[in-house]
Amino acid sequence: MRSALSSAVCVAPHARAAYAHFPGANRQAKAAGVITSASLLVTGSTAAAAAQQAAAAGLSLGLHLNLTEGPPVCATADVPSLVCAQRSWWPRPGGAGPPDGEVLEFRGKQGLRDALAGGAVSLEDVDREVRAQLRAFAALAGRPPAHVDGHQHVHVLPGLAPLVARAAAAAGVPLARIPAEPRAHFAHVPAPARAFYAAV
Numbered sequence: 629m630r631s632a633l634s635s636a637v638c639v640a641p642h643a644r645a646a647y648a649h650f651p652g653a654n655r656q657a658k659a660a661g662v663i664t665s666a667s668l669l670v671t672g673s674t675a676a677a678a679a680q681q682a683a684a685a686g687l688s689l690g691l692h693l694n695l696t697e698g699p700p701v702c703a704t705a706d707v708p709s710l711v712c713a714q715r716s717w718w719p720r721p722g723g724a725g726p727p728d729g730e731v732l733e734f735r736g737k738q739g740l741r742d743a744l745a746g747g748a749v750s751l752e753d754v755d756r757e758v759r760a761q762l763r764a765f766a767a768l769a770g771r772p773p774a775h776v777d778g779h780q781h782v783h784v785l786p787g788l789a790p791l792v793a794r795a796a797a798a799a800g801v802p803l804a805r806i807p808a809e810p811r812a813h814f815a816h817v818p819a820p821a822r823a824f825y826a827a828v
Contacts, residue, residue, distance in 0.1 A: 667692035670764040679768040690775035691765045695782045701760040704732040709750040737780045762799040777805035
């Protein structure tokens with residue numbers, strides 16, 4: 629099942645929380661020094677408001693690169709290998725709910741990985757979308773991202789990591805999050821899925 633995501637994810641030592649979902653708790657955590665930076669999901673329906681909230685809170689703000697859920701920043705015709713027709717769970721800008729029927733959106737977490745493994749993803753499409761998200765971030769925040777990380781760790785997928793690194797460096801991004809999750813974190817996951825989740 630795909631989830632409707634907000635537009636910002638806070639990054640704190642050993643914790644990540646949906647920033648736009650818990651404004652009161654986030655203000656308290658920021659005041660206590662627990663939350664020091666946030667990552668903006670520019671493909672989210674409330675990206676502009678989330679960028680303003682993060683700026684008002686004085687948070688360092690980075691890009692939460694998304695290539696797996698919802699609509700791309702680029703027109704779908706410009707990144708055809710990244711999208712497929714499916715029923716959307718993704719809210720639309722302005723607070724509108726998901727559209728009725730099937731729409732072209734990102735392939736999903738497993739769909740992207742399967743398409744990469746099968747050679748069905750164009751690296752030119754990936755580069756175009758990554759650069760579009762970097763530009764969208766700069767337009768919303770008024771500056772380049774302080775860091776880049778990835779929704780479902782897409783920024784470190786084999787084959788994509790060098791491309792993301794080049795695009796981020798060209799946009800003036802100085803840092804990238806390198807995810808490292810302890811294996812024990814996945815102990816509750818059934819065996820067939822454990823390797824998949826531990827790898828991403």
